[in-house]
Amino acid sequence: MTTQTTQYRLEQKRDVSAGFPGPKSAELAARRSAVVAGGVASSVPVYVADADGGIITDVDGNSFIDLGSGIAVTSVGASDPAVVAAVQEQVAKFTHTCFMVSPYEGYIAVAEKLAELTPGDHEKRSVLFNSGAEAVENAVKVARIATGRTAVVAFDHAYHGRTNLTMGLTAKANPYKSSPAGSFGPFAPEIYRVPMSYPYREETGIAGKMTGEDAAARAITMIEKQVGAENVAAILIEPIQGEGGFIVPAEGFLPALAKWAKEKGVVFIADEVQSGFCRTGSWFASEHDGVVPDIITMAKGIAGGMPLSAITGRAELMDAVHPGGLGGTYGGNPVACAAALAAIETMEAQDLSARARHIEEQVMGRLRKLAEDVDIIGDLRGRGAMLAMEFVKPGTGATTKEPNAEATKEIAAACLQEGVIILTCGTYGNVVRLLPPLVIGDELLADALDVLEAAIRKAAAA
Structure with missing residues (x-):
């Protein structure tokens, strides 16, 4: 265990004696x-x-x-001193220029850090955005351009966001896609869903509980029968599912999927929006299974509470997109970049x-x-x-x-x-x-x- 070195401003004690809501x-x-x-x-x-x-x-x-x-x-806490200081320093210089117009070092420094921290020793490229949903959408865009294919495979119990494409990728209907009052659809096409490895609720058979390899074979068979591997641009999966119930797939499930994807020229995208940045006991949850994603999506814990997201992927995939094909007015905001560098510094130091x-x-x-x-x-x-x-x-x-x-x-x-x-x-x-x-x-x-x-x-x- 590491030594707890955090210095707190507020007394770390619960007290609801004032009554609530007050x-x-x-x-x-x-x-x-x-x-x-x-x-x-x-x-x-x-x-x-x-x-x-x-x-x-x-x-x-x-x-x-x-x-x-x-x-x-x-x-790193809601008011980590390093994040606060970095934000204050950056705000005093400039709050925005738009990296697509007048670039700045902070964006590059974050991309350098992501290349260092994400799984794999291959050459990498990154793009910065604002939210997890934006990161997922852009990862899909990259996969489609790089492969020339359109189909995207997602999994049961998945959650990937609330935009139109990411609602389609998300498995749960209410409240994310619809309610008794109606639907937010129609949703983006060319999305296909296959079963997730869900050990607690997995089916059993003559040999007992389904293994991770068995669950992967089930999903792969469905993909090949219903979609065709030659049509699949990407497999998109949370290494540990978030909103779907913190489902940890059986051992062997993710490596088998990643192996199949590599053999078939399918981009393996790990959605680490919720599981990234030390949350699972390593920098990224993919590391627990020894999986090196082709593209990894990140947000949430990346910047100590400031709005920032990112995709980091193999250089040949990321560079397949034409200049101007990726970006956004606020993507990689300089204040958020400063916060991210400070938050990562705290994660490393502690x-x-x-x-x-x-x-x-x-x-x-x-x-x-x-x-x-x-x-x-x-x-x-x-x-x-x-x-x-x-x-x-x-x-x-x-x-x-x-x-x-x-x-x-x-x-x-x-x-x-x-x-x-x-x-x-x-x-x-x-x-x-x-x-x-x-x-x-x-x-x-x-x-x-x-x-x-x-x-x-x-x-x-x-």
């Missing part, structure tokens, strides 16, 4: 309802005044333990990959013991500080594995009442995901786990 949060909620579209939802009914380390304080003076990190964004592995030891040690006592935890999974519990109806864990979305909601609500913010996810709405800032202290994390354990025991006893 009068100031209520006032902001009223103002919000008058001007913010109802389609934008928030899971926590309080408004943030400050955040540091593993703590978020609201405008009424409550302090919450943050086990969500703004959906895996604030890995060895936050090792810190993520230590968090996994703490959390999973507690949860495995808990799972022995309650029958609603169907599965524990994840890597590093990207961990999840899948909840099932009592008595169904080893049989039907019936999803228990109701208990999942109750647990999240109970934790919030005690001052702990947790996030839920999953195709069936029955997964609690844990994404603490990698700089959270051991004592604060233990306190949060106490609250979480109590909430789970209460839900199990109901």
Whole structure:
């Protein structure tokens, strides 16, 4: 384990004695309802005044333990001193020129760092954007130009964004693609979906549970039968699925897919938007499986909370796109680039990959013991500080594995009442995901786990 060297501005202690939502949060909620579209939802009914380390304080003076990190964004904390200083210095010089008009060093420096950090020792090129969805869209553009093909293969339970193309790539309909009120479609064509390796819910046969190689063969057979390898530009996959439920594929699944893609001239794109930058105990989740993606998409944890995303890929693929074919007005904003370089510096200086592995030891040690006592935890999974519990109806864990979305909601609500913010996810709405800032202290994390354990025991006893 690394030595925790983070210096905190805020006291790292939860305290919701002021009550919530308090009068100031209520006032902001009223103002919000008058001007913010109802389609934008928030899971926590309080408004943030400050955040540091593993703590978020609201405008009424409550302090919450943050086990969500703004959906895996604030890995170095929401106000890392190095990021703050770098942003302040850059803002004082210039906030924007547009790299496509008047370029600057920060963009190049980020691309150099990505070439160093991403898997593989091949020659690489990068392009910077603003959001994860932008990164995914542009990775697909590169793959199509480079291969001259159009089909893109995505996987069941996948989440890749909310733009038109990325909605089509995303597997879950409600709320991302449609609702009882209607659909956001029609969606972009030439997207094909195949089964994911989902060990907890995988089918069994004469030989027992399906292996990673078996699951890959199943997907590959479907691709070859229904699409044709010669038509496929890219396979797009999250090495650990995010919104779909933090699904870790069986060992051997990703390498088999990557091997097939290489043999067939298909671009293997790893969507590491949520799993990248030390989150899983290594710089990128692909490394756990020994996979070297042709293109990797990044965002979230890259820049300490500033809006930045990137794609990094093999030079021959990235350079296949004509000049002017990639870019965007704000892509690689100089302030965001400065934040990214500082955030990466913090990750390296504090060895936050090792810190993520230590968090996994703490959390999973507690949860495995808990799972022995309650029958609603169907599965524990994840890597590093990207961990999840899948909840099932009592008595169904080893049989039907019936999803228990109701208990999942109750647990999240109970934790919030005690001052702990947790996030839920999953195709069936029955997964609690844990994404603490990698700089959270051991004592604060233990306190949060106490609250979480109590909430789970209460839900199990109901």
